[in-house]
Structure formats: structure tokens, C-alpha cells
Amino acid sequence: MNESYFKEKILPYLLVLPSVLVIIIFLVYPFYEAFKLSFFQGGAWGTNQIFVGLENYINLFSSPKYLASLGRTLLFASLVTFIGLAISLGLAVLLNQKIKGRLFYRTAIIWPYALSAVIAGVLWALLFDPSIGLITYVVKVLTGIRINWRTNGNLAFVIITIAAAWRNIGYNVIFFMSALQNIPKQVLESAEIDGASSFQSFFRISIPLITPTMFFLLIMNYLYAFFRTFGLVDVATQGGPGTSTEILTYKLYKDAFVFFDAGSANAQSVLLFAFIVGFTYLQFKYTQRGVFYG
Numbered sequence: 001m002n003e004s005y006f007k008e009k010i011l012p013y014l015l016v017l018p019s020v021l022v023i024i025i026f027l028v029y030p031f032y033e034a035f036k037l038s039f040f041q042g043g044a045w046g047t048n049q050i051f052v053g054l055e056n057y058i059n060l061f062s063s064p065k066y067l068a069s070l071g072r073t074l075l076f077a078s079l080v081t082f083i084g085l086a087i088s089l090g091l092a093v094l095l096n097q098k099i100k101g102r103l104f105y106r107t108a109i110i111w112p113y114a115l116s117a118v119i120a121g122v123l124w125a126l127l128f129d130p131s132i133g134l135i136t137y138v139v140k141v142l143t144g145i146r147i148n149w150r151t152n153g154n155l156a157f158v159i160i161t162i163a164a165a166w167r168n169i170g171y172n173v174i175f176f177m178s179a180l181q182n183i184p185k186q187v188l189e190s191a192e193i194d195g196a197s198s199f200q201s202f203f204r205i206s207i208p209l210i211t212p213t214m215f216f217l218l219i220m221n222y223l224y225a226f227f228r229t230f231g232l233v234d235v236a237t238q239g240g241p242g243t244s245t246e247i248l249t250y251k252l253y254k255d256a257f258v259f260f261d262a263g264s265a266n267a268q269s270v271l272l273f274a275f276i277v278g279f280t281y282l283q284f285k286y287t288q289r290g291v292f293y294g
Helices: 012-039 055-061 063-095 102-114 119-129 135-142 153-181 185-193 198-207 211-227 230-236 248-257 263-289
Strands: none
Touching: 012 119, 012 263, 055 263, 063 211, 063 248, 102 153, 102 198, 119 135, 119 153, 119 230, 119 248, 153 211, 153 230, 185 198, 198 211, 211 248, 211 263, 230 248, 248 263
């Protein structure tokens, strides 16, 4: 067997240098600055900095508003993930069937993922608009109830959850369809010959064989819900009414650029990073036990 190698020892380092620089400039250095400034209090633009040690962190963990935002974000991320994955898996199964117009449906289901979070937020805010919203009108005609998310925090939370899950469905469906199509047909045919129903084949054969994809999407959807839904919340509800839709990223933004509390905002960014790293680690440690790689 011929061994592949670079004759120029410096070439591999030159090839990876751009990626390393991007990581250092846009990830490592900003995190270092945020971590350093989280131990200070002062102006929003780095003026009048006073070292306070762990005071910013202590204030956060003793703040009912921050703890409420943390709980709200966990609930939001969990709902977006599990609702999105359940619907996406069902759609992927349907789109793998031999139905008329399958190509059109497969293309159409991916369209929401092509939209930015801002567009998704505007779209769902308009659909539920108390005055001109289509869904608001339909609900009123069918039930006689006029819904208004601007005065109902629970309804506003439901709207951003639906909008966030809806936008990511196309991403999930692509992976689920690929996983389902890669299941060996011989395995399913053998199960059918042995008398297994479609229901039994799906839950006892298909599901175990696509668990690596499900595990990957579980991680990616949680990261999406935590970090990539800020624009959606900002244009749809601005964290309101009250603080009913104020997830962690939006609270961080408000503390930094509305209330100009740089110390608290930097501490929140460090905690958010540490929290999602720890949460991902726990998912890898415990959830992966049910993943079948055979």
C-alpha cells in the first residue's frame, strides 16, 4: 500500500491556517474578552470599568428574572426540538412513500428553512395579528373568540415556539429522509416475510436504524433553539408581552444594548456558553446510549 504524504511539511499548516484564524478571531478572542469583562462593572463601551469579581454571576443566580428566563429558554428549546423532530419524522415517512407530486412536496417542505429567522418571525406575527391576522380571523369565525397575543403571554410563547419549530422542519426532513432511504431494503422485506406489520417494522427496525440521525438532530435542534432564534423573537414579540417570550439570548441583548449593563451581559454570555456545553455533554453521555450504530 502506498503511503500518502506531503512533501512540503509547511503546506498542511498553510491550508488550515485560514480556518484557524477565523476561529481565533471570531470565537476564541471574543469569548476571552467576554470572560474577562464579566468580572467588571462599568460603561457599555468599556469605560469606567470597576473590578467586582464574581458579583455579576452572583447577581444573576439570585435574580428571579434571570432564573425565569433560564427556565423559559429550557422549555422553549425542548418544545421546539421535540415538536419539530416528531413532525419532521412523520413528514419524512410520508414523503418516502410513492405518492403523486412527491417531488413537489419534497421541494416545498424545504422552503421554510431557506427563510431567515426574521422573515419567519414577521410571517407568524402577521398570521396571528389581532387585527388582520388570517389565523386570528379563522379562530374568531369558528369559535367566536378573538385571540390577541399582545396581551396574552402564553399565546405569544406558543407562537414563537411554533414559528421556530416550523422554520427548522425542512432541515430535519432532509436528514430523516436520507436516513430512511439508507435503511437496507432486505431488512424490511425480511420483517414483512416474518409477518411484521408496517407499524412494527417502523418502530422496531426503522427507528433503531436511524437513531444516529435522530441523535445528531437532537443536538442541532437544541443549539438552534438556543442561539438562532433571536431574530425571530425580536421581530415577532420583542420579548413580550412583559417578559413572557424573553429567552436567554434576548435578555442578554436587552441588558447589553438597552440597559447598557455590560458586566451582566458578559456574564450571561459566559454562562450561556458554559450551559450549552454542559447540556450537550450530558446529551452525549446519556442520550447516546440509545443510539444504534450497527
